[in-house]
Amino acid sequence: MSRNELLGVVQAQLRAELPLGGHQVRESDVLRDLAEADSVRLLRVAARLERQLGVEFNDEELFSAVTVGDLADLLVQAGRPALRTGL
Numbered sequence: 001m002s003r004n005e006l007l008g009v010v011q012a013q014l015r016a017e018l019p020l021g022g023h024q025v026r027e028s029d030v031l032r033d034l035a036e037a038d039s040v041r042l043l044r045v046a047a048r049l050e051r052q053l054g055v056e057f058n059d060e061e062l063f064s065a066v067t068v069g070d071l072a073d074l075l076v077q078a079g080r081p082a083l084r085t086g087l
Helices: 003-017 039-053 059-064 068-078 081-085
Strands: none
Touching: 003 039, 003 068, 039 068, 059 068
16 A cells, blocks of 8 residues: 555544544544543554554554554555565
């Protein structure tokens, strides 16, 4: 998948988990600033992404994601093990 496609998947999962109303989720949105985006809900989003896409996030990297775009970037890296492991 392209990064833009992965960004769309992230946005869809955030809309499914959080009560965003009519808010259009943007790449630059800060994850913790989204409506009711506490750590538990964000972990649920991460778990849904892992299941949907068959990837596994590194916990340290996951907690370093600040924006929606950062989370999409982690998915790009997770889909390329050579980048994730430094091989």
